[in-house]
Amino acid sequence: MFPETKNGYTYEDCKATADWLLAQTDVRPKVGIVCGSGLGGLADMLKNQVAFNYKDIPNFPQSTVHGHAGRLVFGTLKGRPCVCMQGRFHLYEGYSIQKITLPIRIFKLLGVETVMLTNAAGGLNQDFKVGDIMIIKDHLNMPGFAGNNPLSGPNDERFGVRFPCMSDAYDRELQQMAMDVGQELGYGDFLKEGVYCVLGGPSFETVAESRMLHKLGADAVGMSTAPEVIVARHCGMRVFALSLITNQVVMEYDSAEKANHEEVLQTGKERAEQLERLVSTMVTKIDQKLAFSIVV
Ligand SMILES: O=P(O)(O)O[C@@H]1C[C@H](O)[C@@H](CO)O1
Numbered sequence: 662m663f664p665e666t667k668n669g670y671t672y673e674d675c676k677a678t679a680d681w682l683l684a685q686t687d688v689r690p691k692v693g694i695v696c697g698s699g700l701g702g703l704a705d706m707l708k709n710q711v712a713f714n715y716k717d718i719p720n721f722p723q724s725t726v727h728g729h730a731g732r733l734v735f736g737t738l739k740g741r742p743c744v745c746m747q748g749r750f751h752l753y754e755g756y757s758i759q760k761i762t763l764p765i766r767i768f769k770l771l772g773v774e775t776v777m778l779t780n781a782a783g784g785l786n787q788d789f790k791v792g793d794i795m796i797i798k799d800h801l802n803m804p805g806f807a808g809n810n811p812l813s814g815p816n817d818e819r820f821g822v823r824f825p826c827m828s829d830a831y832d833r834e835l836q837q838m839a840m841d842v843g844q845e846l847g848y849g850d851f852l853k854e855g856v857y858c859v860l861g862g863p864s865f866e867t868v869a870e871s872r873m874l875h876k877l878g879a880d881a882v883g884m885s886t887a888p889e890v891i892v893a894r895h896c897g898m899r900v901f902a903l904s905l906i907t908n909q910v911v912m913e914y915d916s917a918e919k920a921n922h923e924e925v926l927q928t929g930k931e932r933a934e935q936l937e938r939l940v941s942t943m944v945t946k947i948d949q950k951l952a953f954s955i956v957v
C-alpha cells in the first residue's frame with residue numbers, strides 16, 4: 662500500500678519537527694544537502710554525526726527506494742556545520758508534493774541558508790556521456806504544468822510570498838563556484854551545465870517523450886529536485902543543484918539500451934568520490950564567503 666499522504670503542512674507542523682531536531686543536537690547547520698539516488702555517500706563524510714532515522718522524526722515520510730538510506734544526518738563537513746538528507750522522497754512513492762518537500766521547510770527552520778541538491782538523471786543532451794556531472798542552471802517543472810506545484814494551497818507568508826519568482830532559482834554565483842572548483846579538481850572533461858526536467862516517474866521515458874523533452878530544451882531528465890528547489894526559493898534559501906548523468910536516455914527505436922535503476926546506482930558508485938569532493942569543497946568556500954560578508 663502507498664504511504665499515508667497528507668495534503669499540506671502548517672508552519673507549526675514544520676516548526677515542531679525542527680524544534681524536535683534542534684533539541685537533540687548542538688549542530689546549527691548553515692548548509693543543507695539532499696543526496697540523490699546512490700549518492701548518499703556524501704552524508705557519510707560528515708564528522709561528529711548525530712543521525713536520525715526518518716521513521717523516528719515527527720511528520721517525516723519514510724524512504725521506500727533502493728539507494729535512499731532514509732537518514733537525516735547532522736555533523737560537520739570539513740569543519741562546517743551541515744545537515745544532510747541521506748535519501749529523498751519522490752512523487753511516485755505515493756506522497757503528496759507537499760510531503761516530499763517538507764524537509765526543505767524544516768531545513769529553513771533549522772537555520773539553513775544554502776541548499777545543495779544532487780540527483781541521478783538521464784542524459785538527453787547528445788554531447789553528454791554517462792558519468793558527466795551537470796550543474797543545473799534551470800529546470801522544466803512538468804508536474805507544475807499540470808497543477809502539481811508544492812506551493813499550491815494556502816500560502817503562509819512566514820515562509821514566503823504567494824507568487825515567488827523562479828527566473829533566478831539556481832544561484833549563479835554558486836554555479837560559477839562549481840565550475841571553478843571543478844576546474845581546480847581537474848574535472849573539466851566531465852563537468853557540464855544544463856537544464857533539468859522533472860517528470861513524475863516511476864516509469865522511464867518512451868522514445869517519443871525523450872525526443873519531445875530534448876526539443877523543449879531539457880539536457881537531462883529525472884524524477885526529483887525541482888519541487889524541492891521551488892520550496893527552497895520560496896522561503897529565501899540559496900540553491901545549488903547538480904545531476905549525475907547515470908544513463909543515456911534512449912532516443913532511437915532500434916536502440917538495444919533499456920533504462921534501469923541498477924545502472925543508475927552503479928554509475929553513482931563509480932562517480933561518488935568526485936561528486937563528494939566537488940560538493941564538500943564548495944561547502945568550505947560557501948562558508949568562507951558567508952564569513953567574509955559578515956565581516957564586511
Ligand atoms: O532521487 P533521484 O532524483 O536522484 O532519483 C532518480 C530518479 C529515480 O528516483 C531513480 C531512477 O533510477 O533515480
Ligand SMILES: Nc1nc2[nH]cnc2c(=O)[nH]1
Nearest residue numbers: 781782783882883884925
Ligand atoms: N526520468 C528519469 N529519471 C532518471 N533518473 C536516472 N536516470 C533517469 C532517466 O533516464 N529518466
